[in-house]
Amino acid sequence: MKKSNDSANEENSKEEPIHFIKNIIEKDIAENKNDGKVVTRFPPEPNGYLHIGHAKSIFLNFTLAEEYGGTFHLRFDDTNPEKEDTEYVEAIKRDIKWLGCDWGENQFFASDYFEKLYEYAVTLIKKGKAYVCSLNAEQIREYRGSLTEPGKNSPYRDRSVEENLELFQKMRDGEFAEGEHILRAKIDMASPNLNMRDPALYRIRKVHHHRTGDKWCIYPMYDYAHCTSDAIEGITHSICTLEFENHRPLYDWCLDEIGTECHPQQIEFAKLNLTHVIMGKRHMTRMVNDKIVDGWDDPRMPTIAAMRRRGFTARAIRNLCERVGVAKRENTIEMALLDYFVREDLNSIAPRVMGVLKPLKLVITNYPEDKEELLDAPNHPTDESYGTRQVPFSKVLYIEQDDFMENPPKKYFRMTVGREVRLRYGYYVTCTDVVKDDNGEILEVHCTYDPETKGGSSADNRKVKATIHWVSAKHALEAEVRLYEHLFAVENPSKGEIEENLNPNSLTVTSGYLEPSVKDAKAEDKYQFERVGYFCVDKDSSADKLVFNRTITLKDSWAKVKKKK
RNA sequence: AGGGAUAUAGCUCAAUUGGUAGAGCGCCAAGCUUUGGCCUUGGAGGUUUCAGGUUCGAAUCCUGAUAUCCCUGCCA
Numbered sequence: 001m002k003k004s005n006d007s008a009n010e011e012n013s014k015e016e017p018i019h020f021i022k023n024i025i026e027k028d029i030a031e032n033k034n035d036g037k038v039v040t041r042f043p044p045e046p047n048g049y050l051h052i053g054h055a056k057s058i059f060l061n062f063t064l065a066e067e068y069g070g071t072f073h074l075r076f077d078d079t080n081p082e083k084e085d086t087e088y089v090e091a092i093k094r095d096i097k098w099l100g101c102d103w104g105e106n107q108f109f110a111s112d113y114f115e116k117l118y119e120y121a122v123t124l125i126k127k128g129k130a131y132v133c134s135l136n137a138e139q140i141r142e143y144r145g146s147l148t149e150p151g152k153n154s155p156y157r158d159r160s161v162e163e164n165l166e167l168f169q170k171m172r173d174g175e176f177a178e179g180e181h182i183l184r185a186k187i188d189m190a191s192p193n194l195n196m197r198d199p200a201l202y203r204i205r206k207v208h209h210h211r212t213g214d215k216w217c218i219y220p221m222y223d224y225a226h227c228t229s230d231a232i233e234g235i236t237h238s239i240c241t242l243e244f245e246n247h248r249p250l251y252d253w254c255l256d257e258i259g260t261e262c263h264p265q266q267i268e269f270a271k272l273n274l275t276h277v278i279m280g281k282r283h284m285t286r287m288v289n290d291k292i293v294d295g296w297d298d299p300r301m302p303t304i305a306a307m308r309r310r311g312f313t314a315r316a317i318r319n320l321c322e323r324v325g326v327a328k329r330e331n332t333i334e335m336a337l338l339d340y341f342v343r344e345d346l347n348s349i350a351p352r353v354m355g356v357l358k359p360l361k362l363v364i365t366n367y368p369e370d371k372e373e374l375l376d377a378p379n380h381p382t383d384e385s386y387g388t389r390q391v392p393f394s395k396v397l398y399i400e401q402d403d404f405m406e407n408p409p410k411k412y413f414r415m416t417v418g419r420e421v422r423l424r425y426g427y428y429v430t431c432t433d434v435v436k437d438d439n440g441e442i443l444e445v446h447c448t449y450d451p452e453t454k455g456g457s458s459a460d461n462r463k464v465k466a467t468i469h470w471v472s473a474k475h476a477l478e479a480e481v482r483l484y485e486h487l488f489a490v491e492n493p494s495k496g497e498i499e500e501n502l503n504p505n506s507l508t509v510t511s512g513y514l515e516p517s518v519k520d521a522k523a524e525d526k527y528q529f530e531r532v533g534y535f536c537v538d539k540d541s542s543a544d545k546l547v548f549n550r551t552i553t554l555k556d557s558w559a560k561v562k563k564k565k
Numbered sequence: 566a567g568g569g570a571u572a573u574a575g576c577u578c579a580a581u582u583g584g585u586a587g588a589g590c591g592c593c594a595a596g597c598u599u600u601g602g603c604c605u606u607g608g609a610g611g612u613u614u615c616a617g618g619u620u621c622g623a624a625u626c627c628u629g630a631u632a633u634c635c636c637u638g639c640c641a
Contacts, residue, residue, distance in 0.1 A: 017578080043641090045641055047640090047641085080641070083640075083641090136639095137638085137639055140638095140639075141637075141638090145567095145637075146567085146637055147567055147568080147636075148567045148568095149566070149567080149637095150566070150567090151637090178639085182639055184639095192566070192568040193569075193636080194567095194568085194636055194637050195636075197637085200639050203639040204639080205639085221638095221639075221641090222640070222641045225641095226641085242570070242571090242634080242635065243634090243635055243636080243641095244635095245570060245636090246568080246569055246570090246636050247636090248569095268570085270571085275576090281641095323589065323590080324577050324578070324589095325577070325578045325579085326578095327571095327578070328570070329571055329572075329577090330571070330634055330635095331576085331577060332577090333577065334575085334576050334590075336576085336590065336591060337576075337577070337589085337590050337591085339590095340589090340590060340591090343602090343603095347602075347603060348603095381598095381600075381603075382603075382604095411601095413601080414601090422599060424599065455599090457599070465601095466601080467599050467600065467601095469600075528600085528602085530600050530602085531600045531601080531602070532600090554600075554602050555601090555603095556601070556602090557602090559601090560601095561601080
């Protein structure tokens with residue numbers, strides 16, 4: 001366990017890491033900007049499940065508000081009814097709650113502001129800063145110009161305020177077909193920033209909205225709805241990802257021209273990427289629809305729901321997000337770092353049990369045929385509050401196939417003929433011989449035990465090199481065990497070739513023998529199967545059939561030694 | 566007439582604002598251990614993208630290159 005006797009030093013090391021957004025906020029507070037208040041928000045579009053990249057943004061916004069005595073809002077950015085659904089709203093809320101970020105009363109929807117946004121648009125029209133354009137989509141694209149060439153003005157750009165007002169009202173009233181007109185900002189068709197070339201503010205969509213129903217047939221665009229929603233909520237720091245950097249001038253333009261009292265500051269940071277996964281929503285949706293994975297919460301997915309099901313903890317995810325920091329540099333985090341935080345947290349909280357995944361029968365020849373004992377075993381190696389349990393012991397056990405070798409290499413110090421090893425919490429046993437079938441396959445291993453070593457230690461203090469785990473065959477529970485590896489075999493799966501880069505071993509379904517103490521385990525219960533890994537009860541588990549997910553293996557330095565040879 | 570952003574260890578980030586670069590993970594060792602886990606200690610690993618310049622002194626300031634990412638939805 002980690003210990004430090006230098007309290008000052010420990011205090012320092014516990015401080016939250018500083019980063020450029022905190023610097024901005026601290027400067028703002030020092031200058032009493034926004035009356036020294038901090039209001040942040042997480043603004044998901046309810047059109048898919050949240051992934052670990054979103055988690056970083058959620059933690060960032062939540063902890064910033066928490067740390068500076070501010071407020072954290074959850075606002076659904078539901079301005080595109082074609083893609084959005086309440087199913088996603090519920091899933092998103094569930095995930096954010098699980099992460100431990102409480103938005104309290106501050107749950108909002110951009111769709112709550114549609115009326116206000118409409119009024120703002122009228123304001124812009126009256127100021128001559130917005131106009132109804134009747135070009136079709138293709139024409140608008142042509143008029144926009146290109147990256148290297150300026151665009152040209154729409155022929156409808158100089159419509160009168162009165163005409164614009166009337167047309168916009170009619171758009172709202174449903175008098176036009178989709179695509180017939182849009183409302184555009186009047187900015188600068190020659191701007192080098194394409195977002196400023198008279199961007200669309202409203203489009204006609206005769207679609208049912210999951211919250212407003214059929215009340216509206218015009219819907220605001222992101223650039224217009226996001227800044228105004230932020231302003232309405234009194235957001236002080238509107239944090240988003242790098243790809244919105246080019247949108248910031250438009251964010252500011254809208255609020256300046258509308259003249260909102262509140263003008264939040266948009267700040268961009270680099271989103272989190274992870275090796276061995278694909279996080280793009282489109283691609284994840286495809287993997288779900290094409291049954292490459294078994295749903296959004298397939299434990300191999302990088303979604304919050306999947307990680308939860310897999311057995312990762314919110315704390316591990318949070319520690320990762322804090323550790324990787326906040327910066328503007330594009331980055332891809334090694335999965336090994338996530339693994340580290342998952343192991344770190346699980347090591348401290350997961351009760352220990354014994355389970356054998358690849359069973360090999362071990363017969364203790366000098367142990368009485370019908371004898372059974374209950375052996376005391378601590379549930380946690382360092383935290384006594386976890387208590388102890390009793391594990392049944394008998395003449396015939398299962399041990400792990402990997403824990404016996406007939407012809408062991410150097411440095412292998414588990415069981416082999418003639419060697420004494422310890423059965424965890426049990427006895428010292430010495431292997432005497434091996435029983436094989438006609439093909440030479442090992443069927444069972446025989447050994448003798450030393451009755452004087454009960455509990456796993458000897459009076460003469462003699463050393464054994466190895467301790468191996470076991471399960472009493474007679475008492476063992478059989479369970480389905482799902483073993484997971486990276487979904488993709490390569491670090492950076494190229495997005496076009498999902499199938500080609502899949503890891504064929506990403507899921508192995510097997511069975512295992514577990515000690516009886518896990519009989520009543522419930523979904524999401526987490527254990528360490530000693531010496532094997534961390535496991536979590538799956539939601540598919542039932543009293544009749546236990547199902548465990550392998551969250552992650554233990555670090556295995558023997559595997560490294562073996563590999564080097 | 567293109568614009569915006571970013572470059573420091575394998576990965577992710579620091580560097581008190583001009584005083585010869587540090588941390589976590591990863592990697593390699595050793596110690597400890599009733600988990601080959603945990604824990605402890607040590608080590609390797611840097612032309613700070615490059616080239617000039619200013620300065621006693623540059624990751625930091627100046628000039629100029631280069632590389633990578635983002636932007637031409639009536640998506641967000």
